Amino acid sequence: MVYFCVDQNQLKLIIEKLSESKKARLVIQKYIKGETIAVEAIYKDGTLMGYTYATVVKTLKDEFGISSERHYSVNPDIETSLAQIGHSFGINGFATMTFMFETRTSKHYLVEADLRPQGWFRLGAFCGVDFSKVIQNFLDNKNILYRPLLLDGKAYLTMWRCFRDVRRCLQLLDWVGLWRWSTNADNRWRFIIWYDWKMSLRLLLRAVTWIKYKLQQSLRIGIKEI
Numbered sequence: 001m002v003y004f005c006v007d008q009n010q011l012k013l014i015i016e017k018l019s020e021s022k023k024a025r026l027v028i029q030k031y032i033k034g035e036t037i038a039v040e041a042i043y044k045d046g047t048l049m050g051y052t053y054a055t056v057v058k059t060l061k062d063e064f065g066i067s068s069e070r071h072y073s074v075n076p077d078i079e080t081s082l083a084q085i086g087h088s089f090g091i092n093g094f095a096t097m098t099f100m101f102e103t104r105t106s107k108h109y110l111v112e113a114d115l116r117p118q119g120w121f122r123l124g125a126f127c128g129v130d131f132s133k134v135i136q137n138f139l140d141n142k143n144i145l146y147r148p149l150l151l152d153g154k155a156y157l158t159m160w161r162c163f164r165d166v167r168r169c170l171q172l173l174d175w176v177g178l179w180r181w182s183t184n185a186d187n188r189w190r191f192i193i194w195y196d197w198k199m200s201l202r203l204l205l206r207a208v209t210w211i212k213y214k215l216q217q218s219l220r221i222g223i224k225e226i
Contacts, residue, residue: 002064004031032109036063037099038070040121041082042134043091048082050134050146052124055101055156060168068165070120071156072127074148081108091115123159123191162192163203167210 005011015023041051058069078099085097094117099108124131128149137144150157162181169177181188193200 029111032100032102033104034100034102036067037078037101037108038067038120039078039082039095039097039099040118040124040131041086041091041095041097042131042138043086043093043095044138044141044143045092046087046090047143048079048086048145049138049143050124050129050131051078051082052120052127052129052148053078054120054159057158058165058168060164060171066164067120067161068168069158069160071158072123072148072150073156074150076147078108079147081110085110085113089113089115094121096120119161120159122193126159126191127157158186160188160191162188163207167207170211170214 003014005014011028015026018026036056038054038056039051042049052072053075054070054072056067056069057071059065059067081099082097085091086095089095091113094115096114096116096118098111098113100111101108121131128151129146131146134146166178166181168174169181180186193203
C-alpha cells in the first residue's frame with residue numbers, strides 16, 4: 001500500500017492507523033515531482049548486458065499502479081546509474097526497476113528494483129532490445145551490451161500491455177480506448193501474444209473473470225441501495 005502525504009500532520013495520522021507489523025516494514029520516501037521511468041534490464045555478475053527505457057503514461061488505479069501504456073525511448077544518460085546499481089547490488093539476471101525523473105534537476109532517482117522478469121521484457125524487441133538474444137549472450141558469457149534503438153526516427157515508441165490496458169479502459173469507462181483496441185488503431189494488435197495462445201487465453205479468461213466480479217459487485221451495491 002502506498003500513501004501520499006502533503007505534510008507531517010497527514011503522515012502522523014496515517015502512521016497512527018497502521019498496525020505494528022506494518023509500521024515495522026514502513027518505508028518513507030520524499031515525493032519527487034516528475035516522470036515515472038520503467039527500466040527492464042539483464043545483468044551478468046553485476047555487469048549490464050541489455051536494457052530498455054520507458055516513460056509510464058497510463059496505469060491501473062493511480063500513478064503508483066501497474067502500467068498499461070508506456071513511451072519507449074532512448075536515454076543514454078541512464079546507463080551510468082544502471083551500471084552503478086548492477087555493481088552495488090551484485091545483480092545476476094533480470095531486474096525490473098522504477099525511477100523518478102525529476103524534471104527540475106534532470107536526475108533519475110531509483111525507487112525500487114525487483115529482481116525478476118515480467119511481461120514488458122518480451123516487448124523489448126520492438127525498440128531494438130531482443131532479450132532472448134541478451135539471455136543467449138548471458139549463457140554464452142558474451143559481454144555485449146544491447147541498447148534501445150528506435151529506427152523510425154520518432155522521439156518515442158508507444159507500447160501497450162493488451163489485456164491490462166483493456167482492463168484499464170473498462171475500469172475508467174474509456175470507450176474510445178476500447179474502440180481503438182477493437183479496430184487495431186496504431187497497429188496495437190502487434191503487441192498481443194499471438195505466438196503463445198495459451199498465455200493469451202489465460203489472460204483473456206482473467207479479464208473476463210474480473211469483469212464478472214465487477215458486475216456482481218455493482219449488482220450487490222444496487223440491491224443494497226434499493
